[in-house]
Amino acid sequence: MVVAEDVESVSARITTPADVDGVLDVQRRSPGRSSSPEFREYTARTIEDASVLLLVAVTATETVGWAMTKHFAEADPDAPAGHYLMGITVAPHHRRKGVATKLVQARLDWIRRRDDHAYYFTNARNTASIALHKGFGFREIARAPQFRGIPFDRGTGILFSLELDRTPTVR
Numbered sequence: 001m002v003v004a005e006d007v008e009s010v011s012a013r014i015t016t017p018a019d020v021d022g023v024l025d026v027q028r029r030s031p032g033r034s035s036s037p038e039f040r041e042y043t044a045r046t047i048e049d050a051s052v053l054l055l056v057a058v059t060a061t062e063t064v065g066w067a068m069t070k071h072f073a074e075a076d077p078d079a080p081a082g083h084y085l086m087g088i089t090v091a092p093h094h095r096r097k098g099v100a101t102k103l104v105q106a107r108l109d110w111i112r113r114r115d116d117h118a119y120y121f122t123n124a125r126n127t128a129s130i131a132l133h134k135g136f137g138f139r140e141i142a143r144a145p146q147f148r149g150i151p152f153d154r155g156t157g158i159l160f161s162l163e164l165d166r167t168p169t170v171r
Contacts, residue, residue, distance in 0.1 A: 009059050009060070010057050010058065010059055010064060010065075010094070010097075010098075010099050010102060011057070011058055012055050012056070012057050012058075012067075012102050012103050012105075012106040013055065013056060013058065014053070014054070014055060015043075015047055015054040015055060015056045015066065016047065017044065017047060019056045019063060020040060020043050020044050020047075022056060022058070022062070022063025022066075023043050023056065023063060023066045024039070024040055024043070025062075025063060025091075026063055026064065026065060026066055026089055026090070026091045027039065027089060029091045029092060029093075030089050030090075030091060030092060031092075033089055046068065051070055051071045051072075051073075052068060052069065052070050052071075053068065053069040053070075053107065053110055054066065054067075054068050055067050055068075055069075055103055055106055055107065057090070057094075057099050057102060057103055062091075063091075064090060064091045064094040064099055065088070065089060065090035065091060065094065065099045065100065065103055066087075066088070066089055066103075067085070067087065067088040067089075067100075067103035067104070067106075067107055068085075068086045068087045068088075069083055069084065069085055069086060069107045069110065069111060070083070070084050070086045071083050071084075071114075072084060072148065076148060076149070078142070078144050078146065078147050078148070078159070079119065079121070079142070079147045079148055079159055080119065082115060082117050082118070082119050083111040083114065083115050083117070083118050083119065084118075084119045084120060084121070084148070085104065085107055085108075085118060085119070085120040085133075088100055088103055088104070088129075090103075100132055101132065101135075104132065104133065104136060105136075108136065108162070108164065111164065112164045112165070112166055113166075115164065116163060116164050116165075116166050117161060117162065117163055117164060118138075118161070118162045118164060119159065119160065119161055119162075120133055120138060120159075120160045120162075121147040121148070121150075121157050121158060121159045121160065122157065122158060122160075123152045123153075123155045123156070123157060123158075124143070124152075124155055124156045124157065124158050125155050130158070133160055133162075134160075136162060137162050137163075138160035138161065138162045139160060139161055139162070140158050140159070140160055141159050141160065141161045142158070142159040143156050143157065143158055143159070144156070144157055144159070145157065147159050
């Protein structure tokens with residue numbers, strides 16, 4: 001169950017170079033996630049990459065998550081060109097409190113201003129991620145051993161698509 005004050009205390013914003021240590025801290029606190037010097041360098045580079053949107057989820061005192069979106073200008077044999085939700089990590093003590101939902105929504109809002117489709121892929125065994133994204137309306141469009149050159153260790157990947165309404169809403 002999402003507790004309203006937990007979600008309200010977290011904001012999602014575009015990452016700055018000053019946020020790299022916070023992203024690494026989230027990685028260190030998350031079992032199985034890399035916080036290597038190579039990951040640090042990759043994170044710092046993506047902040048300056050025009051094809052990437054890197055967001056952080058923060059409270060008043062700490063970074064509690066991060067998420068990335070990447071635009072692929074060209075189709076590849078397994079996946080269409082377009083904007084992809086490419087990664088999300090939430091610190092363990094902030095999971096199941098709406099942080100990932102906030103990060104997905106922020107990325108979809110950003111993509112919606114640029115395109116009418118969003119894509120995402122994951123290992124078929126990642127039921128938590130699949131449920132999260134299906135809640136936004138993502139639909140399965142393909143299965144393969146890899147997408148965008150990323151193989152799925154001991155599993156099959158699923159590629160999902162979401163058609164975005166680009167009509168401005170009146171509030």
